[in-house]
Amino acid sequence: MPWALSAPALLLFGSLLLVPLALTTVLSFHVFSHATGVQDDFTLAHYAAVLGDEYYHGIFWRTFWVSALTTLICIAIGAPEAYVLSRMRDPWRAICLLVVLAPLLVSVVVRAFGWSMLLGPQGPVNQALQSLGLGPVRILYTEAAVIIALVHVMLPFMVIPVWTSLHKLDPAVENAALSLSAAPFTVLRRIVLPQVMPGILSGSLIVFGLSASAFAIPGLLGGRRLKMVATVVYDEYLHELNWPLGAAVALLLLLANLVVMLSYNHFVERNYKKSMG
Amino acid sequence: MSFLTLANLTKFYGANCVVNDLSLRVDKGEFVSLLGPSGCGKTTTLQMVAGFAEATSGSIVLDGRDITHASANSRGLGIVFQSYALFPHMSVFDNVAFGLEMRRMPLAERRERVDEALAMVHLEPHRTSYPRELSGGQRQRVALARALVIEPPVLLLDEPLSNLDAKLREEMQFELRHIQRKVGTTTIMVTHDQTEAMSISDRVVVMQAGRVTQIDEPFRLYEQPQSRFISGFVGKANLIEGRVADTGAQAIISAGPMLFEVDGVGLLVGAAVALSLRPERIRFVAAGQGRLDGHVSARFFLGSQWLCRMDTDLGELAVVCTNGDARVPAEGERVGLQWSGDAMRVLR
Numbered sequence: 192m193p194w195a196l197s198a199p200a201l202l203l204f205g206s207l208l209l210v211p212l213a214l215t216t217v218l219s220f221h222v223f224s225h226a227t228g229v230q231d232d233f234t235l236a237h238y239a240a241v242l243g244d245e246y247y248h249g250i251f252w253r254t255f256w257v258s259a260l261t262t263l264i265c266i267a268i269g270a271p272e273a274y275v276l277s278r279m280r281d282p283w284r285a286i287c288l289l290v291v292l293a294p295l296l297v298s299v300v301v302r303a304f305g306w307s308m309l310l311g312p313q314g315p316v317n318q319a320l321q322s323l324g325l326g327p328v329r330i331l332y333t334e335a336a337v338i339i340a341l342v343h344v345m346l347p348f349m350v351i352p353v354w355t356s357l358h359k360l361d362p363a364v365e366n367a368a369l370s371l372s373a374a375p376f377t378v379l380r381r382i383v384l385p386q387v388m389p390g391i392l393s394g395s396l397i398v399f400g401l402s403a404s405a406f407a408i409p410g411l412l413g414g415r416r417l418k419m420v421a422t423v424v425y426d427e428y429l430h431e432l433n434w435p436l437g438a439a440v441a442l443l444l445l446l447a448n449l450v451v452m453l454s455y456n457h458f459v460e461r462n463y464k465k466s467m468g
Numbered sequence: 469m470s471f472l473t474l475a476n477l478t479k480f481y482g483a484n485c486v487v488n489d490l491s492l493r494v495d496k497g498e499f500v501s502l503l504g505p506s507g508c509g510k511t512t513t514l515q516m517v518a519g520f521a522e523a524t525s526g527s528i529v530l531d532g533r534d535i536t537h538a539s540a541n542s543r544g545l546g547i548v549f550q551s552y553a554l555f556p557h558m559s560v561f562d563n564v565a566f567g568l569e570m571r572r573m574p575l576a577e578r579r580e581r582v583d584e585a586l587a588m589v590h591l592e593p594h595r596t597s598y599p600r601e602l603s604g605g606q607r608q609r610v611a612l613a614r615a616l617v618i619e620p621p622v623l624l625l626d627e628p629l630s631n632l633d634a635k636l637r638e639e640m641q642f643e644l645r646h647i648q649r650k651v652g653t654t655t656i657m658v659t660h661d662q663t664e665a666m667s668i669s670d671r672v673v674v675m676q677a678g679r680v681t682q683i684d685e686p687f688r689l690y691e692q693p694q695s696r697f698i699s700g701f702v703g704k705a706n707l708i709e710g711r712v713a714d715t716g717a718q719a720i721i722s723a724g725p726m727l728f729e730v731d732g733v734g735l736l737v738g739a740a741v742a743l744s745l746r747p748e749r750i751r752f753v754a755a756g757q758g759r760l761d762g763h764v765s766a767r768f769f770l771g772s773q774w775l776c777r778m779d780t781d782l783g784e785l786a787v788v789c790t791n792g793d794a795r796v797p798a799e800g801e802r803v804g805l806q807w808s809g810d811a812m813r814v815l816r
Contacts, residue, residue: 363553366520369540370547371567371618381566385557 219438229434237439247423247440251447254420257334257409258402261341265398266391268342269349273390274383276350277357294344303411306340307331310412332414340408345401349394356390357383392459396452403448420444471496471654472517472622477526479512486512488678490526494622499648499655501665504675505701510658513675514624517656519543531621546615546653550627552607554599560586560610561595567618585617588647605636612644616651623648625657629664641668662702666690674698690746696815699744706750706785707815708743712736719814724782726760732814742815747775747788749811752797758804764797778805 219237222230241247276287294302310316310330320326330336360383368378409419418426420440427437470493479487487509494500502510515521517528519540527536535543555563564585568578586592589609599607608628615623628644629637645668648655659665665672666686674682674689674697682694693699696707710723712735719732721743728743735741755761762780774796776787787805789796797803 361551361553363549363551364555366518366540367547367549367553367614368555368566369520370518370543370545371614372541372544372570373566374541377570382555 215438216442219435219442221435223433223435225433228432237436238443240436241440241443250418250420250423251443253334253418254403254444255447255451257337257341257419258399261338261345261402262395262399264338264342265345265349266395269346269394270353270384270387270391272346273350273353273357273387274379277354291350292347295347299344299407300411302344303340303408306336306343307412310336310339331412332417334413334417336412337409337417337419340412341402341405344408345398348397348401349391352394352397353387353390356387360386388459392456396456399455400448400452403451404444470494471498471531472656473527473529474513474517475527475529477513477516477528478524479509479516479521480524486678487516490675490678490680492673492680492683494654494656496654497652499645499657499668499670501657501659501669501672502675503659503662503665503672503702506660507677508675509678510660510675511626514626514656514658517622518545518547518624544618544620546618546620546623548608548611548615548623548625548628550630552599552611552631554607554610554614556599559596559598560591560602563599563610564614564617567614571618581617582613585613588616588650589613589643604632605640608632608640609643612647616647616653620653623653623655625655627658627660630659630661637664644668666702672702674701692813693744693815696742696744699813699815704747704786704788706745706747708745708782708812710741710743712739712741721814726782728812729809730812730814731810735814735816739816744813744815745785745807745811747786748773750785750787750805750807752787752789752794753804753806755802755804758806761802761804764799764801764803767796767799780805 218229220233220235222232222234222236224230272291276284276291279287297305308314312327312329312331314331316330317327320328330339364386365378365382368382369375373381404421405419406421406425409417410422410425413419413422421444424437424441424444427433427440431437472494474490474492477487477490478485490509490513492500502513504510512521516523519535519538519542523536527534529535530543555566558566561582564582565578568581573581582595583592586595589612591606591609591613594602594606594610599610602610608631612628625644629640632640641664648668657665657669666689669686671683672686672689673680676697682689682698684692689698690703693702693705699705699707708723710721710728712719712732713722713727714720715732715735715737718729719735721728721730721732721741723743730743732741751758760780760782762778762785765777765779765784767774767776769791772791773788774791776789776797778785778787785805
């Protein structure tokens with residue numbers, strides 16, 4: 192019976208994820224030539240090309256640090272935000288939650304163009320900086336623009352898991368710490384934070400994973416020269432028409448993402464597993 | 469001068485008066501219980517003492533220091549919460565050590581004190597366990613050790629035993645009292661369980677709808693309840709409705725076809741009163757030999773006692789007798805009921 196119940200999900204998972212993934216894997220081993228296109232022979236040349244080329248190393252490294260920094264900023268903003276939200280009373284809580292979720296309601300392309308207007312050379316941000324005598328500053332088409340926009344989009348994915356784990360907290364526990372002479376900030380750091388670590392962990396995994404494979408925001412706000420892995424895959428497929436190389440890059444991104452997420456999960460679990468059960 | 473003084477303490481939530489003009493003096497080393505049904509304001513009172521709720525008016529003075537508006541983390545009181553509120557991510561040792569750590573006690577001394585506290589509640593073998601690995605009773609004892617290790621001037625217990633099963637609760641009652649006597653900490657306990665309040669307290673404060681209705685030692689509270697509410701809330705009681713027929717050295721109360729002579733001061737002739745009569749003060753005698761006769765309408769065996777419901781001219785009366793002491797009449801049997809005059813209390 193449980194198998195029958197999960198059949199629709201299995202069907203969806205199998206036909207829409209596993210099959211394309213398998214096809215992509217096979218594709219990435221095919222020989223490609225610019226004159227004749229994809230050949231029937233197999234080769235490891237594409238992987239060798241990516242792994243041996245500093246150009247690709249740079250793009251992978253940039254993708255990694257941009258995603259990692261986005262995750263860190265999301266933790267720094269999202270965790271306190273979730274705490275404040277959980278302490279609010281209705282109707283303010285409902286209103287603020289809607290504000291947090293708002294980015295998800297607007298199309299990613301529209302949002303990205305909004306950011307590019309805001310951060311552009313003549314945009315309000317630069318005008319404000321100039322009036323303070325700090326500008327003009329180049330933000331658009333740099334990593335900074337990509338990170339700002341990514342943080343904006345990813346924030347709900349951090350706030351919601353943290354908020355959920357805050358819900359499980361017994362409010363008396365904070366009072367207990369207060370009664371033992373802990374200062375309010377100490378209560379946050381020593382009592383609340385460790386208990387919401389599972390929420391922060393799952394939030395980080397979602398944010399990192401989505402950031403590392405983000406395409407629209409790096410594509411629109413990073414510009415043509417500032418490449419991230421997802422935009423390189425796009426270029427290989429649609430501009431170079433070298434599908435096998437694009438597939439190899441995509442699979443390496445998947446692999447790198449998995450390695451980073453699993454080792455992060457392992458690291459955090461080792462430190463919190465004993466106490467959080 | 470009492471050690472902890474609550475004077476005219478009042479708490480409003482909006483227009484809702486939760487605690488109304490509560491005054492209480494607690495001596496050093498005393499164990500006082502706040503007893504009442506849920507919503508009577510006992511927990512709010514405790515929260516005001518703890519500093520988690522701000523008093524609307526009135527004052528709280530601890531050992532000569534006015535702490536009415538002091539922050540919760542500057543009061544230094546030990547608190548055991550109903551949910552225990554242990555830190556789930558810390559070991560038993562770290563839970564108990566937390567308060568000492570906040571007081572910046574050196575590690576070596578801290579270890580010593582925590583070990584002493586854990587020994588007191590018999591939890592030494594569990595010092596490295598986490599709260600979720602412990603049973604309810606063990607968690608309760610960790611909470612107690614955590615509150616006592618800081619040597620607080622006052623220990624506050626918020627329904628500390630309500631989450632334990634009946635047998636364990638009784639065990640913990642005695643252990644709690646034993647530890648409190650040994651350490652000598654002034655203690656205030658909030659409870660809705662009258663047996664719990666009576667068995668371990670020096671004094672019981674009965675609260676009803678935000679007001680104190682009686683403050684007394686458990687024995688006096690039971691023997692001399694001052695209102696119908698208390699006589700019904702503290703133990704079981706038969707209430708016999710009547711009127712004051714005459715006053716004098718002894719008041720005469722008429723109830724149904726009978727007249728009773730009882731102690732009573734300040735009664736007005738003709739006033740409606742109730743007589744409280746504890747079920748265990750009534751004895752069975754042969755029919756016609758007692759104050760009145762009655763039929764046993766039902767009887768229940770409670771283990772150490774029998775509970776009989778009697779149909780009498782005064783209405784239904786409950787009688788409790790100890791198992792093995794006397795012959796218990798069968799259902800439907802007609803017997804006499806006897807009790808001494810001082811077993812009755814007049815309630816206005």
